[in-house]
Amino acid sequence: MHRALAKAAFELHSSVGPARTTISAIAEHAGVQRLTVYRHFADQDAIFAACIAHAYELDPPPDAQAWTSIADPEARLRAALTATYGYYRRNQRLLANVYRDAELPAVAARLAHHAELQLGAVAVLNMGWSAANHRMLAAAIGHALDFSTWRSLAQTRGLSDAEATEAMTVFVKGIVSASAVAVRVSTAG
Structure with missing residues (x-):
């Protein structure tokens, strides 16, 4: 029962x-x-x-530890986003309702736990990049993993999960490149 x-x-x-x-x-x-x-x-x-x-x-969320075996950071990010966005698509109704009802104590506690898990995923995905500003890189990866980012790209903008994955991979790579340029400029001046 x-x-x-x-x-x-x-x-x-x-x-x-x-x-x-x-x-x-x-x-x-x-x-x-x-x-x-x-x-x-x-x-x-x-x-x-x-x-x-x-x-x-029924459908467990992706496990960030599974991504640690992927050495290339870009390939790891793509695998993570593909798995995460697939999970979001399959569970979008429930997730949208949970985020909408975040003021309920039980829901808020679960979302806080989810945020902790996401920090672990960001740490896994942050490894191996050549970015000088890892704080900014971590923020970009966290943004890419966020349910609201997926909703904006997939539901509001109509991108497929593959297109959303590509868009966020390019976004994160852009942060890495911008970080490298900023370091070169600061050391040259």
């Missing part, structure tokens, strides 16, 4: 979002009484945690 309720919460979070998902709606969607939902979940935080666990069981 716990899995059925988690699945119901996941489907509702995907369709209407966490803020608009009620205990009554979960119970109705799962074909049970509200009391059954309360028996399995102490509060909204527990429901959201079960929803995310169900989502990860």
Whole structure:
């Protein structure tokens, strides 16, 4: 029953979002009484945690550690963006609703955890570049990995995931080049 309720919460979070998902709606969607939902979940935080666990069981997010075996930083970035943008496309409804409902404590906590994971991914993707300004490079890579960047490129601008990957790879490479030029100019002057 716990899995059925988690699945119901996941489907509702995907369709209407966490803020608009009620205990009554979960119970109705799962074909049970509200009391059954309360028996399995102490509060909204527990429901959201079960929803995310169900989502990860269906389609886990990309693992940054898998990219460490790719020596070339540009190839590593392309692999990461391809995997990340594919994940975003497959889960765009749920992710859009989660980001929209970020003010909910359970959602905010999960997004904070996601931000920590993304910092780890940035660290993996930052390795091997010849940029003098690694802070700026890390910011560019973080921007490329961000869900809102993918939404802007793919949904608003209509790029395919491959085109969005190419655009962000060129963007990051531009930061590396600009960083190298800035160093040459500062050392020449």
